[in-house]
Amino acid sequence: MSGVVRIVVALALGCLAALPASAQTAQERLPTCLACHGENGQSQNPEVPSLGAQQAFYVTVEFLMFRDRMRVVAPMNDMANGLSDDDLRSFADIISKLPAPQPAPGPVDEARIERARALVEPNRCNFCHTPSFAGQQNVPRIADQREDYLVKALRGYKDNSRRGYDASMADVIEPITDEQILDLAYYIARVK
Amino acid sequence: MIRRVSAGPILAGTLCLLAATAFAQQQQAPAPTPAAPAAPAAAALPLPPGATPAPPTANMPTSEAAQKLTGVPVPPLAAAPDKLPLAQLRLPKGFKIEVYASGVPNARSLRIGDKGTVFVGNLVRDKVYAIVDRNGKREIKVIASGLDRPNGLAFKDGTLYIAEGTRISKLEKIEDNLDKPPQPVVIYSDFPNHQSHGWKFLALGPDNRLYVNVGAPCNICMPPPSNAQIRSIALDGSDAEVVAHGIRQVVGMDFHPVSKVLYFTENQRDWLSEDAPQDKLNRLLNPGKDNFGFPYCDGGDIEDPIYGWGHSCSEFTKPIAQLGPHSAPLGMRFYTGHMFPAKYYNAIFLARHGSWNKTKKIGGDITVVYLNKDGTVKSQEPFMTGFIQDNNYIGRPVDVQPMKDGSLLVSDDYDGAIYRITYGDGKVAGR
Numbered sequence: 102m103s104g105v106v107r108i109v110v111a112l113a114l115g116c117l118a119a120l121p122a123s124a125q126t127a128q129e130r131l132p133t134c135l136a137c138h139g140e141n142g143q144s145q146n147p148e149v150p151s152l153g154a155q156q157a158f159y160v161t162v163e164f165l166m167f168r169d170r171m172r173v174v175a176p177m178n179d180m181a182n183g184l185s186d187d188d189l190r191s192f193a194d195i196i197s198k199l200p201a202p203q204p205a206p207g208p209v210d211e212a213r214i215e216r217a218r219a220l221v222e223p224n225r226c227n228f229c230h231t232p233s234f235a236g237q238q239n240v241p242r243i244a245d246q247r248e249d250y251l252v253k254a255l256r257g258y259k260d261n262s263r264r265g266y267d268a269s270m271a272d273v274i275e276p277i278t279d280e281q282i283l284d285l286a287y288y289i290a291r292v293k
Numbered sequence: 294m295i296r297r298v299s300a301g302p303i304l305a306g307t308l309c310l311l312a313a314t315a316f317a318q319q320q321q322a323p324a325p326t327p328a329a330p331a332a333p334a335a336a337a338l339p340l341p342p343g344a345t346p347a348p349p350t351a352n353m354p355t356s357e358a359a360q361k362l363t364g365v366p367v368p369p370l371a372a373a374p375d376k377l378p379l380a381q382l383r384l385p386k387g388f389k390i391e392v393y394a395s396g397v398p399n400a401r402s403l404r405i406g407d408k409g410t411v412f413v414g415n416l417v418r419d420k421v422y423a424i425v426d427r428n429g430k431r432e433i434k435v436i437a438s439g440l441d442r443p444n445g446l447a448f449k450d451g452t453l454y455i456a457e458g459t460r461i462s463k464l465e466k467i468e469d470n471l472d473k474p475p476q477p478v479v480i481y482s483d484f485p486n487h488q489s490h491g492w493k494f495l496a497l498g499p500d501n502r503l504y505v506n507v508g509a510p511c512n513i514c515m516p517p518p519s520n521a522q523i524r525s526i527a528l529d530g531s532d533a534e535v536v537a538h539g540i541r542q543v544v545g546m547d548f549h550p551v552s553k554v555l556y557f558t559e560n561q562r563d564w565l566s567e568d569a570p571q572d573k574l575n576r577l578l579n580p581g582k583d584n585f586g587f588p589y590c591d592g593g594d595i596e597d598p599i600y601g602w603g604h605s606c607s608e609f610t611k612p613i614a615q616l617g618p619h620s621a622p623l624g625m626r627f628y629t630g631h632m633f634p635a636k637y638y639n640a641i642f643l644a645r646h647g648s649w650n651k652t653k654k655i656g657g658d659i660t661v662v663y664l665n666k667d668g669t670v671k672s673q674e675p676f677m678t679g680f681i682q683d684n685n686y687i688g689r690p691v692d693v694q695p696m697k698d699g700s701l702l703v704s705d706d707y708d709g710a711i712y713r714i715t716y717g718d719g720k721v722a723g724r
Binding site: 186228240264269272 | 486487489490491
């Protein structure tokens, strides 16, 4: 990490901590969220998820888990601290209306795409996340999510370091290998 | 809501925005390199040591109907009191239903304290609630929070025992300290940590020991020796022993009021077929010896297509009743009250949460199971119905708990509500 980046990161984290949760409405606080998660619903930050067109139910659930510290992830616990149930719903509504993220750019390795496609049906990804991977209700949109974030999330379910709202992902991830996680993330980040 | 606005946070927010934007710009250059990052996943196991995952392709349906089957989303927030589906719930003639408490998000297991406090556990949330009735006005208090799937509750001599995902803790003299509850004190924590079926049901035995399940860490797999069982543990957390084996997941148990035998509901595997396997009602006649068949035998009568080869269901302890395919029977209690008609005395009330792994939903009701003198099942019939309307849930019953006056409480984790069922004029009948 360069010196400039280090200072900027320290400043950003320090600022996040300085924001009392109850000081701003959801709309007022949105620029702070998008500074990390990206304008127009598309994250440019490693391992920070894109939020565009995310399911409102899912966003409410994740915010609640951050607020109540059922998921411990800095700086999200601080960001969600003190939010009311109505605040959670306001955030979820706003975020669900951001534009959907775009597929990862660049040339595509068709062999990896084919390997991943062959994993989708046997592991039922298309059941809950729907065939377009747009998600539904408490099941998140994963289509064109950041590849590195998908890898991180799936590994988190696999090694039990990421708690799910329910046990669905724990059930599904059980037989999936790390190589398969990498292929699935590669494909889902590039859904046309 | 009062919003405090001062110059500080706004300035901090602006700086923050600038800083974070700069950070984002710095980070745009490197493309994602998924193969490189982080520690190898082998550092931690998804299953407790010893578990063997089933092959992912086993029996996976590909039909469009099956692909629409997903877990029923659990609303994280409770329904508003005026949105509860009271008018659609049905009971036998002479019974009445009222809302006992609303606004209890994800209301799961129920227990009653010596002084009448109703305790309520959580699964997808982190709290244990106490409901106090003061002259008909009910107050809902949070008595513990920050817990990990606190689904299991038991009460004995003033102490509330709470079973979370990986530990059992206790709150002593809780009914005298509802407004200033003590921190839970852990008494037992020798559980494997897994999300799949990691939640517990807790019951107090006639031997004054705690009974708790350790579920299978999967839909279908070869479980490690630590799993797929019921354990009995002394009230101080010592002397744990396995009393029942080969059990996929238990979310309800109770002891027969006369014979003192343990009865429990058991949820069977998903994705076998639309109408199989049957979920089960079991009884434990031979503690420490009985094996109920997981993962070799599903529903008591089908050799599992993956693990059943070379086995027969006849090797295992049979269920005493089949409770419907995928119907998800959860909480159960023997009824020893005197408010309901005499035929319900010593019968089992049982909450079927309702199916998700079935295109035509079943369950979503309270059923009664009547027993013969020898403890076998005579018959079963629906008691409280209406939670499924047009193949959709309007509520999902989780647990049942008779009150001291003989009325019956029913928890609903979908609407975050607790109902109370009374009979006749709500007074105790002469018997």
